Amino acid sequence: MRLITALALAAGMLLGGVGGVSAQELRVNEIGIESIEGNAKVDMFRPEKDQDIIPRNFQKQPPLIPHSIKGYNITQNFNKCMDCHSKERAEETGATKVAKSHYLDREDKKQSNISPRRYFCMQCHVPQFDAKPLVANTYKPAAKKGE
Numbered sequence: 001m002r003l004i005t006a007l008a009l010a011a012g013m014l015l016g017g018v019g020g021v022s023a024q025e026l027r028v029n030e031i032g033i034e035s036i037e038g039n040a041k042v043d044m045f046r047p048e049k050d051q052d053i054i055p056r057n058f059q060k061q062p063p064l065i066p067h068s069i070k071g072y073n074i075t076q077n078f079n080k081c082m083d084c085h086s087k088e089r090a091e092e093t094g095a096t097k098v099a100k101s102h103y104l105d106r107e108d109k110k111q112s113n114i115s116p117r118r119y120f121c122m123q124c125h126v127p128q129f130d131a132k133p134l135v136a137n138t139y140k141p142a143a144k145k146g147e
Contacts, residue, residue: 057141062124081121
């Protein structure tokens with residue numbers, strides 16, 4: 001009886017391991033079946049440095065970051081983005097000033113410093129990239145008010 005149980009356990013482990021390997025080698029997505037190994041070698045994201053600003057597609061869309069942010073640190077005590085984008089430094093540096101909404105607390109009361117819920121910039125803002133689309137995009141923005 002123990003021999004049968006041991007053989008069944010060994011067979012299950014063997015079959016489970018084989019299934020796991022094949023699942024890791026191929027992936028099915030909306031394009032079709034592709035090899036993960038082949039896909040991993042493609043350098044899909046090349047950060048663009050100091051590019052023209054890409055226009056927004058919809059109202060209240062967070063703007064994209066048009067410069068490299070490599071090495072930027074945002075910690076509880078320091079935010080590198082604020083070196084240029086704070087309301088005190090934006091005019092001097094030529095950077096876009098942080099929106100007034102970033103200085104409001106949860107009750108929409110104005111604060112002197114950036115709100116803690118807006119402090120970690122890359123929760124919403126991402127760098128612009130020269131990435132080829134994986135699937136065709138037919139998105140068209142809604143008409144603006146008055147159009």
